[in-house]
Amino acid sequence: MRSIAVVGATGAVGRIVLEELAKRSFPYEELKLLASARSAGQKVIYGGIERTVELLSPQAFEGVDLVIASTPDEVAAEFVPWAVDRGAVVVDESAYFRMKPDVPLVIPEVNSHAISRHRGIIASPNCSTTQMVVALKPIYDAVGIRRVVVSTYQAVSGAGASGPQELEQSLAACQNNQTFQPSVFAHPIAFNLIPQIGSEKRDGFTSEEMKMVAETHKILEDDSIAIHATCVRVPVMVGHSEMIYVETRDPVGFNDLRELFRHAPGVTLVDNLQDKEYPMPLGCQGKDDVFVGRVRVDLFNPRAFSFWCVSDNLRKGAATNAVQIAERLVAQVARV
């Protein structure tokens, strides 16, 4: 790739995209940072060099080969065609293109084969989907999956950079016995839980819950898996956690499960209850892996088990996965 552009470069995820590109010595000749009018003109330090963020416009994509984008859905809907029309390949983290039939939805550890089917756009899944599917993939391959019941415990940073700010403000109001009028979340989040992420989608399920169903089906190319998701916002800054209950096609054993997780790409097993060792949001922040622990076979069904899964929602849930897709894309282009 000669020229790459990072769109949404000033956002919480965009900044980590830049950090990951530097950490991985991602190859390029030219790097453009783009953002909408509100952020254009800002300075960002990348690889020790200060760069100015340029305005997102059709002309900005002239000569660009690869775009990594993290923007709201409505922004993606507008600018992605500008880039594709000018010959760029876009790795897009928004939800807008994920379910389009000709757009591959990719987690590199799970379905990198789908990358080559792209027609200019490759989508990166929702944060809560990505960490679940990374962990489920070795199970799916080994013993099959009939059903998944998942409850999430999602960090406020999933709502963007304003989420952590609002948690701080909400906490300060509590500590000063003041009432707090939330703007990012529908209710105060300090010392509270909000069992709604996204809007109502169908039959009482939210858009976030239905993403976990539809995206998992698309990534695993298997609509037969029965998935039941409940998504809950918790007063944690960074790191989504999930309790995942799985009914398998074949029986599973405790030791086999641990071996599957131990050798799964992108997964780190942390599972020693006696020594109080298991994944927690605080310990997973800033790390690229998906962390798995509390593995337990169902006491009443030898074809079912559960586990606890934590990952940094801004990294593997967003920036890291997009940069990993871009790396595979570069490797495929290099091979041709």
Next chain:
Amino acid sequence: MRSIAVVGATGAVGRIVLEELAKRSFPYEELKLLASARSAGQKVIYGGIERTVELLSPQAFEGVDLVIASTPDEVAAEFVPWAVDRGAVVVDESAYFRMKPDVPLVIPEVNSHAISRHRGIIASPNCSTTQMVVALKPIYDAVGIRRVVVSTYQAVSGAGASGPQELEQSLAACQNNQTFQPSVFAHPIAFNLIPQIGSEKRDGFTSEEMKMVAETHKILEDDSIAIHATCVRVPVMVGHSEMIYVETRDPVGFNDLRELFRHAPGVTLVDNLQDKEYPMPLGCQGKDDVFVGRVRVDLFNPRAFSFWCVSDNLRKGAATNAVQIAERLVAQVARV
């Protein structure tokens, strides 16, 4: 009842027991407040009158007819026989006697018939069990229950009065960029989740998780229900939340489920996703009911559904349930 004693009167739950007795105009002639040496001699205001807490001793139970007790298990193991030997009936909130065959384990809305089988001790269930079983009872009666998968989001006050203190200290340390050495919980709880409550019990499940299995079986008098629990501590002061997935014997409909919850004793249905209305810990604090919302039929199985359940763990999860048992006991004695 002529004479009643409240044991553990200075604890977080004990104080609410006193408040509930006053609120309900619980009938008695004499009221003793008892606590261990550490708290004896303290003054407590009850019904507008200041009383001195007396030392817990065998002699303290002379002439006492009814005891409501909220103490650690090891304290209950010692003092409960003192009271029973002297002719008192003890409503005990500890776990120590719950699974003994000759001790009824009672939630008044669910199995008040078991009260009359007591031989001096009636146990009140674990907080996480109580709210789940109150909500499950109407479902169990109407369509049967084959399987329950439950993920909890449990408040720090479940660990006693020191839990909220430690959350405050842990938050202050974070806000001042200091490291924090926890003593109540195994890990810092501010901005974090701890997927362990209690110690390892069997096959990777914790004692808290196994309580939800064994106590539910005992209360519903049905060991055939397959229960899979995951218990998680969250940075919330008061109010346990639970995501409860249920496989039923007969098919269930959305409207039928809502009607069952709407008419269930002890349950308040708060379920209007479009208007962002559902139970949350902040709204349930200080209330006696079990709150149910986010009711959804499984999209892949007409014999399964899920709901979100919140209750004040210090009230229905502890103090309120014990006082309700005592009320039924008094009513039964009065009828004889």
